[in-house]
Amino acid sequence: MKNLIIASTSTLHGGGYLDYLLPELSAHFKNITTLLFIPYARPSGITHNEYTEKVRQAFSKIDIKVKGLHEFENPKEAIKQAEGIFTGGGNTFLLVSQLYRYDLMTLLSETLKKGTPYLGTSAGSNITGLTMQTTNDMPIIYPPSFQTLGMIPFNLNPHYLDPDTNSTHMGETRETRIKEFHQFNTLPVLGLREGSWLEVRNETITLKGNLKARLFRQNQEPEELESGSDLSFLK
Numbered sequence: 001m002k003n004l005i006i007a008s009t010s011t012l013h014g015g016g017y018l019d020y021l022l023p024e025l026s027a028h029f030k031n032i033t034t035l036l037f038i039p040y041a042r043p044s045g046i047t048h049n050e051y052t053e054k055v056r057q058a059f060s061k062i063d064i065k066v067k068g069l070h071e072f073e074n075p076k077e078a079i080k081q082a083e084g085i086f087t088g089g090g091n092t093f094l095l096v097s098q099l100y101r102y103d104l105m106t107l108l109s110e111t112l113k114k115g116t117p118y119l120g121t122s123a124g125s126n127i128t129g130l131t132m133q134t135t136n137d138m139p140i141i142y143p144p145s146f147q148t149l150g151m152i153p154f155n156l157n158p159h160y161l162d163p164d165t166n167s168t169h170m171g172e173t174r175e176t177r178i179k180e181f182h183q184f185n186t187l188p189v190l191g192l193r194e195g196s197w198l199e200v201r202n203e204t205i206t207l208k209g210n211l212k213a214r215l216f217r218q219n220q221e222p223e224e225l226e227s228g229s230d231l232s233f234l235k
Helices: 019-028 048-060 075-081 092-101 105-113 174-181
Strands: 003-007 034-038 065-068 085-087 118-121 155-158 189-192 197-201 204-208 213-216 223-225
Touching: 003 019, 019 048, 019 118, 034 048, 048 065, 075 105, 085 105, 092 105, 155 174, 174 189, 174 213, 189 197
Parallel strands: 003 118, 034 065, 034 085, 085 118, 155 189
Antiparallel strands: 003 197, 189 213, 197 204, 213 223
């Protein structure tokens, strides 16, 4: 029953918020009048109200109303009754902490398994994996668990960047950090480049967008996957 779009980012260079995804979202949320937005990740520390208004303006372009989860007295009931759900980007540690604080992680997972359409971008995509441990974010707050929604049977690294051979920067690359993760963890990790997304329909997971994705598995060489690839084989 799962019905998700899991995007690396909300915004591409030179474009507006969610602009590149709007055609997909119009179809994905086609039977929806009001979308429930989870603003807990708070990019750059903006307020829940400011974040929700930004999302409201984007979805007005496809005639969908938006209500923030923080506006509800009973967030659990809001998730249960939602026509569709969007979790935006920001800080994954903060997002996960808040979902656990309000006892929403398990409920959100159960709701999405029943078929409620979902959109995640950046941090909102990170949480669709088995754990949040391959986020790029600073640990500004300590969540009670790294376990997340488990909508896909692997982890994500959104905003994946390839090493720049012309750069003089000597710090770790994304690939280096993922290899460090695999020193202690066996979960596959998908590096999702900007402008790419995963479409999840029931148990079928398909890579979408114009770019390849980079797949990392413990004790194996990284693999480039073409757009259109079926990732359902990953466990």
